[in-house]
Amino acid sequence: MDADDAAWQRRSMVRVVPTARPRKLAKVPFVEMADGRLQGVVSSGSDIGRVYVSSVAAGSYEVSCSTNNNRPCGGLRGGDYACNHLTALADEAIVQYGGDRVARFLRLETNDEVTIGNEIFWAIGRTTLAGTSPAAAVFSRFLHHLSYLDLPAAVEPLPELSWFPAGAGAR
Amino acid sequence: MRGAQLDDLRDGVPAGVAEALAVVDRFDQAMTGGFGRLDPQGTAALAELAGAVSATPLGAAAAEAVDKVTAGSVGEEQLLLLAAARTAVVGAVHDALRDRLDGTLGRDRAQWTAPTTAAAPADGRLLAARSWLAELALAGWRNVDHDLVSASQQALTALLADPTRRRIAVLLDGLANELRYTSPVATMERIPARRWADLWTRSMLLTSPQSGPAAPETVSGRLLIVGADVQEHATAVQMQVHAVLEAGGGGSDADRSRLVRVNVSAAKVDTIVGPVVWQLLADHPVLLAALAGRLSLDVTDLPLLPGGDLLWRDDQARPGEPTDPFAVARVQLGEALAPAVPPLDRHPVAIAEPVLLEGYTVVTDDDGLGFEVDGTRVAVDVDRLPGCGPITTELLAKSSACIGLLRWDGDAAAGPGWSVQPIGMQATVKRKQVDLHTGDWAQGPTDPKVTKAVARSGDSVAMLRERAGRLLRK
Numbered sequence: 138m139d140a141d142d143a144a145w146q147r148r149s150m151v152r153v154v155p156t157a158r159p160r161k162l163a164k165v166p167f168v169e170m171a172d173g174r175l176q177g178v179v180s181s182g183s184d185i186g187r188v189y190v191s192s193v194a195a196g197s198y199e200v201s202c203s204t205n206n207n208r209p210c211g212g213l214r215g216g217d218y219a220c221n222h223l224t225a226l227a228d229e230a231i232v233q234y235g236g237d238r239v240a241r242f243l244r245l246e247t248n249d250e251v252t253i254g255n256e257i258f259w260a261i262g263r264t265t266l267a268g269t270s271p272a273a274a275v276f277s278r279f280l281h282h283l284s285y286l287d288l289p290a291a292v293e294p295l296p297e298l299s300w301f302p303a304g305a306g307a308r
Numbered sequence: 309m310r311g312a313q314l315d316d317l318r319d320g321v322p323a324g325v326a327e328a329l330a331v332v333d334r335f336d337q338a339m340t341g342g343f344g345r346l347d348p349q350g351t352a353a354l355a356e357l358a359g360a361v362s363a364t365p366l367g368a369a370a371a372e373a374v375d376k377v378t379a380g381s382v383g384e385e386q387l388l389l390l391a392a393a394r395t396a397v398v399g400a401v402h403d404a405l406r407d408r409l410d411g412t413l414g415r416d417r418a419q420w421t422a423p424t425t426a427a428a429p430a431d432g433r434l435l436a437a438r439s440w441l442a443e444l445a446l447a448g449w450r451n452v453d454h455d456l457v458s459a460s461q462q463a464l465t466a467l468l469a470d471p472t473r474r475r476i477a478v479l480l481d482g483l484a485n486e487l488r489y490t491s492p493v494a495t496m497e498r499i500p501a502r503r504w505a506d507l508w509t510r511s512m513l514l515t516s517p518q519s520g521p522a523a524p525e526t527v528s529g530r531l532l533i534v535g536a537d538v539q540e541h542a543t544a545v546q547m548q549v550h551a552v553l554e555a556g557g558g559g560s561d562a563d564r565s566r567l568v569r570v571n572v573s574a575a576k577v578d579t580i581v582g583p584v585v586w587q588l589l590a591d592h593p594v595l596l597a598a599l600a601g602r603l604s605l606d607v608t609d610l611p612l613l614p615g616g617d618l619l620w621r622d623d624q625a626r627p628g629e630p631t632d633p634f635a636v637a638r639v640q641l642g643e644a645l646a647p648a649v650p651p652l653d654r655h656p657v658a659i660a661e662p663v664l665l666e667g668y669t670v671v672t673d674d675d676g677l678g679f680e681v682d683g684t685r686v687a688v689d690v691d692r693l694p695g696c697g698p699i700t701t702e703l704l705a706k707s708s709a710c711i712g713l714l715r716w717d718g719d720a721a722a723g724p725g726w727s728v729q730p731i732g733m734q735a736t737v738k739r740k741q742v743d744l745h746t747g748d749w750a751q752g753p754t755d756p757k758v759t760k761a762v763a764r765s766g767d768s769v770a771m772l773r774e775r776a777g778r779l780l781r782k
Contacts, residue, residue: 142498144722147333149506149657150715152691153486154542157578159765166775169578171488172454186778205779233579281465283776285543286769288575289471290591294617295573296650297479297510298539298546299657300503302729303694 149300156304157233165229167279170242175230176275178205179222189222190272190279193257195243199267205276215266219258227254309413309663311682314726316412318684321720322404328397329719331360335394336501339508342448343382343390351378354390361393384442391512394505399654405716406649409661418561420648422522422614430515433470436463437480438515441508449504452493460484468575476514478573482541483507506655513652522650524611524619529557530628531568531605531618532636533598534662535711535731536747538585538694542578545585546571549599549747550662550713550731551618552640559612565644567662568618570595580768582695582761583753587769592622599747600754604628616647633732633745637664637711656716665728666709677701679710679728687727689715697746698755699733709734711745 145151166188168177176192181204189210191202202210202222212220219227230239236251240260245251247260258264335357338350346354358374361367366389373389376382410417430438440460447456464484467477483504490496534550549570555563572595574588589596598605606626611619641662649658665686668679677688688710690701704710711732718724732745753759 140722144718146336146498146501147329147722148500148718148724149503149655150717151500151503153500153503154489156695157542157581159582159584159761159768160579161765162579162768162771163766166772167579171491172458173491188779280780281461282577283772283780284468285575285577286773286776287780288468290572290574290589291471291474292570292572292620293474294548294569294571294613294615295475295478295539295544295546296653296658297475297482297507297514298541298544298573299655299660300479300507301482301539301541301544302692303538303540303545303696304691 150302152304155234155238158235160229160232165225167282168226168230168233169278170230170234170239171278172271172274174271174275175227175239175243176271176278177226177230178276178279179225188276188279190275191220191222191226192267192271192275193219193223193227193243193261193264194267198243198261198264200264201267201270201272203270203272205272207270207272213266215264217263219254219264224254224258227257230254231257309665309681309686311684313412314681314684314686317408317726320408320412321725322408325401325404326720328360328401331356332394332397332401332505333502333719335390336505339445339505340449340499340501342446342451343377343387344446344448346378354378357390357393357397361396364396366392366396382442382446384438387442387445388438388512388516390445391509394509395513395652395655398506398509398656399651402649402654402656402658405656406659409659409714410646413661413663414642415646415661417646418566418616418648420614420651422648422650424651425518425522428517430517433463433466433473434476434515434517437467437476438512439463440480441512441515444508449493449499449501452487452491454488454491457484457488457491474573476511478541478544479507479511479514481543483511485542506657510655522614524613525559526609527553527557527559527562527612527618528608528610529606530554531570531607531625532631532640533602533604533747534633534636534641535713535745536599536697536750537660537713537729537731538696538746540576540585540694543575544573545576545588546573547589547747548660549595550660551605552636552644553607553612553618561645565640566616567641567644567646568612568616569647570618570620572620577772580772583749583758584762584768585696586750586752589750592620594622594625594627595620596747596750598625598627599745599750601627602630602633602745604631613650614648615650615653632743633711634664634709634734634743637662637732659716660713660729662711662731663714663728664709664711668708668710670705670707672705677704687724688712689727689729692729694746696749698744698748698753698758699730699746703735703744704730704733706735706737707733708736
């Protein structure tokens with residue numbers, strides 16, 4: 138650790154989570170890098186009431202994809218190919234977080250910059266189907282995510298937000 | 309501000325600040341490894357913290373708590389006392405810095421006179437939060453993993469559902485989000501020890517609620533906007549408007565104009581970013597119109613908290629005359645009485661003092677952007693420029709005057725120390741004067757390029773509300 142790192146550790150105001158970059162939400166309303174997985178929710182192309190819950194784990198590259206009613210996605214069999222939902226999820230993760238960060242999070246062994254979801258799965262090579270599907274946990278994260286939009290606005294001061302300055306992110 | 313004032317701030321870090329922060333740093337290092345398994349250094353750090361507060365009313369209790377923790381019996385009560393002791397030390401640093409700043413600026417500040425209320429008993433939701441915080445402290449940041457982060461979810465959901473617990477809910481959510489993003493923390497190259505200890509400490513204190521908020525007084529009159537600051541994390545956004553309430557508005561100190569803040573906030577998600585965040589504050593159309601149109605506001609019978617926060621009620625405000633924030637900053641800032649600081653909020657991050665800078669030279673080099681006034685440089689905190697406003701680093705580089713918030717961070721030796729966060733700026737572009745303020749886009753972006761960019765990503769708020777309607781309420 139050098140002097141810069143030491144000074145960084147002694148600051149109250151350092152940005153730990155970068156600001157998300159704006160993206161269209163219609164196809165992939167929710168994506169996150171959490172619990173060791175790139176995970177999220179992909180809208181079904183045919184049924185407006187249905188969504189697919191998809192995930193790929195960092196390091197182990199276990200993949201999963203199923204509907205919110207727990208029906209497995211027919212397009213995902215593990216091996217060399219990811220389903221369209223997973224590639225769409227990876228596409229949007231790259232828009233939101235930047236390819237570099239997604240690659241680092243997934244611990245991809247590639248020196249090339251990833252710019253689209255397919256490149257992530259090419260770099261991964263072989264995936265395996267997750268033994269226990271994290272779909273229920275991911276879907277519950279998504280519902281929790283949506284529930285914020287129902288919380289009422291407030292006018293009482295929130296002094297603790299002083300630790301969280303807004304930033305432009307990339308624009 | 310003049311160069312001599314900046315010199316004064318730079319060279320005059322108050323005595324004791326470095327020593328106090330050294331105590332805090334060693335505590336924060338001990339916390340990184342966890343209080344559940346302290347090494348000799350950690351034990352010494354806690355003893356040092358107890359020593360630092362020994363002459364205060366906390367002294368005996370803190371010493372006893374440290375004895376218990378170092379003997380391996382770490383209970384929530386002891387952790388609460390450690391948090392209180394760290395808060396006291398950081399509070400003293402805040403006071404010293406704030407006094408120096410007020411002295412330098414010649415700013416008069418009201419004294420805190422509101423009675424301290426006794427602690428109210430913590431309810432189950434707060435106790436659940438406290439028990440998660442205790443787990444974090446025992447484990448130490450280095451040992452935080454997905455399971456430990458996920459354990460916060462239940463406490464957090466309960467707190468979010470209770471509007472009276474918004475403060476702690478927003479803070480815990482911000483901390484949990486950072487831990488979730490960086491988990492397993494052991495793989496991080498460096499751990500934000502001061503920051504996370506700050507967030508943990510304040511959360512811990514907020515699990516011990518006051519029996520009631522300090523009683524507000526009622527004020528009326530003309531409100532002159534100085535500028536707006538935007539604060540946000542993934543799931544919350546707050547617009548903090550700094551303004552001058554003209555004299556004669558009632559309450560105590562009614563004979564003087566006063567610096568006040570208006571805070572409006574909303575819950576959000578991480579994909580709602582940039583100018584779209586203003587949509588979440590649409591419940592306050594009069595305030596937003598005043599920001600976008602640079603108007604004064606006439607307010608009637610608004611509650612003013614002792615810490616200078618005006619509780620906003622949009623239907624009790626009317627738009628007034630066009631008012632140039634630079635004129636307000638130039639004429640009113642020097643005269644206005646600054647608010648007292650609520651005891652719990654005494655932390656250097658709470659320092660956000662509005663100032664006017666002009667007649668400077670812009671310097672851009674390896675240290676980033678700086679303004680040089682009479683030969684003295686002050687750092688410009690461009691990382692705090694929000695995506696929902698028009699001010700950018702490029703425009704600031706051409707600026708000739710700036711309304712900013714003076715802030716302080718780090719420590720005396722390694723910095724960064726004092727910096728200025730721009731919330732308004734003036735520049736000459738193509739021989740025309742251009743004024744830009746953070747609140748300019750409160751009613752939507754006025755820059756066609758930005759409007760187009762926003763349109764490209766679609767209406768994210770509407771999109772997510774539609775999804776919520778379909779999936780949440782089935």
